[in-house]
Amino acid sequence: MPNRQRLSRWLPAVGVVLLVAACGADDGDGASKDFAGTVDIGGDRHIYLECAGTGAPTVVFASGLRFGADQWTTTADPAATSAFDGVAEFTRVCSYDRPGVVLGDDALSRSDPVPQPITTTDAVADLQSLLGATGEAGPGPYVLAAHSYGGQIARLFAGTHPDEVAGMVLIDAQSEELQTLLPPEQFQEFLRLNTPQQDxxxxxxxxxxVDFVRSFDEIRAAEPIRPQPLVVLSADRSVAPQIAEGVANGSLPADIDPGYGPALDAVQPKAQADLAQLVPGAKHVTNTNSGHNINIEQPQLVVDGVRDVVDAVRDGRTEP
Structure with a gap:
């Protein structure tokens, strides 16, 4: 089986069998029972979805590049409550596998494959089809909580389907500004490191x-996000040592440009700060004591951020 660490990504600075844990039920306010299974989205395609908890608005987690739904139930500290389980304590929450992801046990995506590469528009279309094809997520509008590349999906979804998004939590989300903030040679290194090697x-x-150049153009061309509750969580640990570790353990190529990590460290603060300017009154959390995978290293920060947004939506506020 493929190894997740080797097939994974470096974003920041990164025939299906039906599996049903419990069929969802509508209690008048939307789905209420735990669900884990594939959903027919039409076109002879199925996407894997997990949902738990009750209440509205439903929170939909969008994973980082090549991460599946299990990203949200994984924690660095085995004693910690995962982001998924923590959010399920106060509202309905769902996560899903995009086509082509790799799971933590080195299993492959539970969603049907599609031609690769994709753009973010393709990912948004899949998410919109998934939410429209199942009652398990409950009724919209939704709160989108998204990590890394998933942040692009959340933002483009909010720009193209504004009536379906009530708020967002961006978790060290990828910014199209990397293309202009990084020196050209370092942006090419970004593209290289986010493209799977032939093996x-x-x-x-x-x-x-993902075709990042086209995807960044799609983000720039999208309509501005409507005023809504937004929390931005940004990693505060230097990227350079993480890159060195990736080279040492083989998850990153040995010939990586030594200037890449420092270049990312230099531009990430501005890219993240500008995400917090997407709407008025956004909350920007920079003291996270975490690397890129905040949802795994510090899941309670994600739970707290989601709670802030959910509470604001329930109160009819546009600021968390």
Missing amino acids: SLDEYPDLER
Whole structure:
């Protein structure tokens, strides 16, 4: 089986069998029972979805590049409550596998494959089809909580389907500004490091691949996000040592440009600060004591951020 660490990504600075844990039920306010299974989205395609908890608005987690739904139930500290379980304590929450992701046990995506590479528009279309095809997520509008590349999906979804988004939590989300803030040679390194190597594609030809240049253009062309509750969580640990660790353990190529990490460290603060300017009154949390994967390293911060947004939506406020 492919190895998740090797097939994974470096974003920041990164025929299906029906599996049903419990069929959802409508209690008048939307789905209320735990669900884990594939959803027919039409076109002879199925997408894997997990949901738990009760209440509105429903929170929909969007994972980072090549991460599946299990990203939100994974914690660095085994004793910690995961982001998914923590949010399920106060509202309905769902997460899903995009096509081509790799799960933590080195299993492959539970969603049907699609031609690769994709753009963010493709990912948004899949999410919109998924939410429209199932009652398990409950009625919209939704709160989108998104990590890394998932942040692009959340933002483009909010720009193209504004009536379906009530608020957002962006978790060290990827910004299109990397294309202009990074020196050209370092942006090319970003593209190279986010493109799977051939040995990975030989193992898993359907591995998720994103055309970032086209996707960044799609984000820039989208309508501005409507005023809504927004929390931005930003990593505060230097990227450079993480890159060195990736080279040492083989998850990053040995010939990586030594200037790449410092270049990312230099531009990430502005890119993240500008995400917090997407709407008036956004809350920006920069003291996270975390690297890129805040939802795994510090899941309670994600739970707290989601709660702030959910509470604001319930109160009819546009600021968390």
